Amino acid sequence: MIRLRQSVSQPENVQPFDLTDRGLLLADGAFDTSRVVSGRIILKRAHMARLVRDAAALGISITSPELATLAAEAIPAGGSGALRLTVTRGPGARGLAGETSGAPTLMARFSSIESTYPMAPVSLGISSIRRNPTSPTARHKTLSYTDNIVALREAIVAGHNEALLLSPEGQVACASSANVFARFGDRLVTPPVSDGAMPGIIRNWLLEVAAGAGFQVAEESLSLERFAQADGIFLTNSLRIFQSVSSFSGREFETELPPALIQLGQALLEGSFDD
Amino acid sequence: MIRLRQSVSQPENVQPFDLTDRGLLLADGAFDTSRVVSGRIILKRAHMARLVRDAAALGISITSPELATLAAEAIPAGGSGALRLTVTRGPGARGLAGETSGAPTLMARFSSIESTYPMAPVSLGISSIRRNPTSPTARHKTLSYTDNIVALREAIVAGHNEALLLSPEGQVACASSANVFARFGDRLVTPPVSDGAMPGIIRNWLLEVAAGAGFQVAEESLSLERFAQADGIFLTNSLRIFQSVSSFSGREFETELPPALIQLGQALLEGSFDD
Numbered sequence: 001m002i003r004l005r006q007s008v009s010q011p012e013n014v015q016p017f018d019l020t021d022r023g024l025l026l027a028d029g030a031f032d033t034s035r036v037v038s039g040r041i042i043l044k045r046a047h048m049a050r051l052v053r054d055a056a057a058l059g060i061s062i063t064s065p066e067l068a069t070l071a072a073e074a075i076p077a078g079g080s081g082a083l084r085l086t087v088t089r090g091p092g093a094r095g096l097a098g099e100t101s102g103a104p105t106l107m108a109r110f111s112s113i114e115s116t117y118p119m120a121p122v123s124l125g126i127s128s129i130r131r132n133p134t135s136p137t138a139r140h141k142t143l144s145y146t147d148n149i150v151a152l153r154e155a156i157v158a159g160h161n162e163a164l165l166l167s168p169e170g171q172v173a174c175a176s177s178a179n180v181f182a183r184f185g186d187r188l189v190t191p192p193v194s195d196g197a198m199p200g201i202i203r204n205w206l207l208e209v210a211a212g213a214g215f216q217v218a219e220e221s222l223s224l225e226r227f228a229q230a231d232g233i234f235l236t237n238s239l240r241i242f243q244s245v246s247s248f249s250g251r252e253f254e255t256e257l258p259p260a261l262i263q264l265g266q267a268l269l270e271g272s273f274d275d
Numbered sequence: 276m277i278r279l280r281q282s283v284s285q286p287e288n289v290q291p292f293d294l295t296d297r298g299l300l301l302a303d304g305a306f307d308t309s310r311v312v313s314g315r316i317i318l319k320r321a322h323m324a325r326l327v328r329d330a331a332a333l334g335i336s337i338t339s340p341e342l343a344t345l346a347a348e349a350i351p352a353g354g355s356g357a358l359r360l361t362v363t364r365g366p367g368a369r370g371l372a373g374e375t376s377g378a379p380t381l382m383a384r385f386s387s388i389e390s391t392y393p394m395a396p397v398s399l400g401i402s403s404i405r406r407n408p409t410s411p412t413a414r415h416k417t418l419s420y421t422d423n424i425v426a427l428r429e430a431i432v433a434g435h436n437e438a439l440l441l442s443p444e445g446q447v448a449c450a451s452s453a454n455v456f457a458r459f460g461d462r463l464v465t466p467p468v469s470d471g472a473m474p475g476i477i478r479n480w481l482l483e484v485a486a487g488a489g490f491q492v493a494e495e496s497l498s499l500e501r502f503a504q505a506d507g508i509f510l511t512n513s514l515r516i517f518q519s520v521s522s523f524s525g526r527e528f529e530t531e532l533p534p535a536l537i538q539l540g541q542a543l544l545e546g547s548f549d550d
Contacts, residue, residue: 013295074276
């Protein structure tokens with residue numbers, strides 16, 4: 001017997017739903033957010049492949065074509081915005097081990113978003129919540145996002161726009177919903193996954209293509225001291241692509257992104273890196 | 276635009292649901308599981324109060340009477356089983372900070388369960404996933420349960436029934452869905468919350484009442500070495516109450532619980548500690 005009390009955001013968001021879904025009850029699933037430009041998912045193959053891998057890490061079996069089909073149904077013709085794909089283990093019996101009898105649940109949500117690029121710079125505050133590199137939630141984009149939400153909410157209360165999360169040892173890891181890069185001249189440095197950085201799609205793509213645009217890139221542990229001495233800091237994620245950090249740790253930073261980097265992001269949005 | 280593909284467990288579990296609920300998308304909420312005996316929620320006041328506190332820690336405002344009303348609607352007259360109460364921030368806009376316009380979502384699910392007490396002993400395996408005491412998910416029962424699920428699934432694959440999670444420093448913390456106690460003669464020792472132990476309702480209750488039953492109780496850090504040298508190990512949670520560990524770390528343990536402890540649990544199930 002299940003009783004539900006829920007407000008409704010928009011009537012069109014309400015659909016029949018099995019309330020025993022383990023995604024709702026236990027964050028037993030994974031998700032992916034991608035940017036859609038004129039009906040085209042940027043880095044579609046990488047996004048689908050990662051979600052398939054992240055679900056597999058939880059023992060949930062789905063395929064890229066299944067995801068692509070549902071995504072295509074959710075994206076309006078020629079639409080631009082954000083696509084959120086969610087995969088859960090599906091409805092299940094009570095308890096952590098509760099096995100499911102049916103297929104995994106898939107959900108595709110399309111939202112129109114502001115299409116500014118690059119987005120306005122942000123102020124970054126340090127969170128007291130550390131990343132946990134021993135947790136599957138650090139290297140897979142699972143539904144367990146409480147840490148990220150609380151870190152961001154606390155950063156906003158403290159007057160910032162984003163939260164910086166550190167490794168257990170106090171090294172820089174990543175932001176609440178973005179990776180971080182420190183720029184030293186033409187050298188771009190981002191923390192390794194072993195420090196608790198989420199292996200983001202834009203982060204990984206930039207590590208691959210930046211050399212072609214005249215940058216040196218490296219995955220290296222970043223102490224807070226070294227991070228604060230960078231010539232510039234920027235965030236990467238699939239919606240913002242690149243976003244400068246204007247202030248961090250009491251220091252103001254140069255917010256102008258290198259022209260070659262802006263061009264790289266522009267080419268990405270124009271589909272030059274899609275396959 | 277949202278597209279959903281979901282299997283159905285039982286038709287009665289399907290209800291109209293706003294799919295933008297942040298509990299489903301981002302584990303943005305908290306929950307509580309309690310045991311119901313003949314229609315009565317064991318330690319009802321403590322369960323409701325903790326869920327109100329855990330939700331408040333996430334900035335979600337609910338009250339005990341709201342929870343109690345929904346719970347009463349979900350529990351069949353005179354029913355015995357498990358009650359799961361879930362609270363989420365409610366449907367919201369896209370993004371981590373996405374604010375909600377309506378009330379939090381409340382859900383009450385009642386399931387019949389086996390009423391054996393004490394339950395059969397379990398074998399405990401050590402998880403490679405460490406608890407994260409800096410995370411709100413360590414001290415609040417949030418919906419972010421991926422770590423617990425993965426730890427349990429891996430323990431089962433390795434031939435165990437439960438997973439033991441350690442603190443970052445390698446001290447004993449708790450099991451995937453239970454607290455742990457080591458017994459040395461009449462002395463019961465459980466790890467402190469600062470080592471990443473979830474402050475469970477039965478754990479906290481036992482810390483309060485055990486002295487009255489002739490035990491000494493203490494919250495103390497437990498190294499794996501000391502833990503493995505206990506006269507007995509048992510788990511506590513709201514459904515199992517007390518459950519012996521039969522084997523851990525290659526050692527077999529005495530699975531007979533002290534009679535005074537069994538009586539304490541029996542009195543709990545009979546309602547002697549309810550208010």
